[in-house]
Amino acid sequence: xxxxxxxxPNHLLEGEELEAHCAKAWQWWRDHLGSPKRVLAPMxxxxxxxxxxxxxxxxxxxxxxxxxxxRLYAEGSExxxxxxxxxxxxDRPLVVQFxxxxxxxxxxxxxxxxxxxxxxxxxxxxxxxxARKGRYGAYLLxxxxxxxxxxxxLARGLDIPVTVKIRxxxxxxxxxxxxxxxxxxxxxxxxxxxx
Numbered sequence: 001x002x003x004x005x006x007x008x009p010n011h012l013l014e015g016e017e018l019e020a021h022c023a024k025a026w027q028w029w030r031d032h033l034g035s036p037k038r039v040l041a042p043m044x045x046x047x048x049x050x051x052x053x054x055x056x057x058x059x060x061x062x063x064x065x066x067x068x069x070x071r072l073y074a075e076g077s078e079x080x081x082x083x084x085x086x087x088x089x090x091d092r093p094l095v096v097q098f099x100x101x102x103x104x105x106x107x108x109x110x111x112x113x114x115x116x117x118x119x120x121x122x123x124x125x126x127x128x129x130x131a132r133k134g135r136y137g138a139y140l141l142x143x144x145x146x147x148x149x150x151x152x153x154l155a156r157g158l159d160i161p162v163t164v165k166i167r168x169x170x171x172x173x174x175x176x177x178x179x180x181x182x183x184x185x186x187x188x189x190x191x192x193x194x195x
Contacts, residue, residue: 012148012185025189028161033093033118036061041192042097042123042165049086052094062093067123069134070100070109087116095163097121099136101146103153114160122150125165125194138167138194144179148186155187163190 013021029035040047040055042064047055052063068085076084087094094117100106110120124147126137140147147164154162164183169176180191 012152012182013187014185018185021187021189022184025161028189033062036093038062039192040064042066042095042121044128049088049091052091053088056090062095062118063091064121065094065096065117067097067099067126067137068109069136070098070106071102073098073112074105074108081112085113085116093118095119095121097123097165099123099126099131099134101135101140101143101150103146103150106150107153107157110154110158114158117160119161119163119189120154120158121163121165121192122147122154123165125167125192127167127194141167141169141179144182148182151183151186151188155189161189162187163192164188165192165194167194 038059038061040052040060040063044066047064047066052060052065055063065085065087073081073084085096096110096113096117096119098106098109098120099122100109106122114120123137124141128137131137132139151162151164166176166180166183169179183191
């Protein structure tokens with residue numbers, strides 16, 4: 001699913017290129033994931049492997065990992081990484097969700113898990129105070145150019161699709177739609193909205 005790296009750094013997909021990306025994303029959703037209807041969203045301190053496996057027994061079609069801090073994961077030892085993210089062959093389809101604000105750090109972390117999951121998700125929805133302090137989650141939504149750059153960096157640098165969890169922009173439905181379109185043009189294969 002990675003896009004070509006021959007584009008200029010600020011390139012956004014448009015026209016036929018964007019249509020082809022969207023068609024490929026829909027094909028991935030249908031053929032690879034099986035058009036999931038019951039999705040286990042990422043939950044802090046809840047959606048670790050045992051809970052995901054239980055949710056799958058009760059009909060979850062696809063599961064998300066809990067939010068993983070990209071910098072801590074990228075810089076962590078193998079032992080620390082294993083505590084932050086655990087999976088098993090039966091834990092598929094799986095999306096690993098990362099938070100962070102540095103495109104290259106996010107890419108490093110995502111590359112470390114891309115062979116263990118079906119997509120990597122960028123968290124732009126977390127409203128917790130720690131997200132404000134760490135400059136990630138919903139607080140990063142205000143930095144649209146940076147978010148677009150993160151998605152573009154991940155989409156170009158990974159072998160699997162990139163998805164994004166966002167929140168609605170306050171009292172700005174049209175702005176939210178325009179933002180979502182920018183994220184898709186940057187290479188996002190799916191968007192979810194944090195309710």
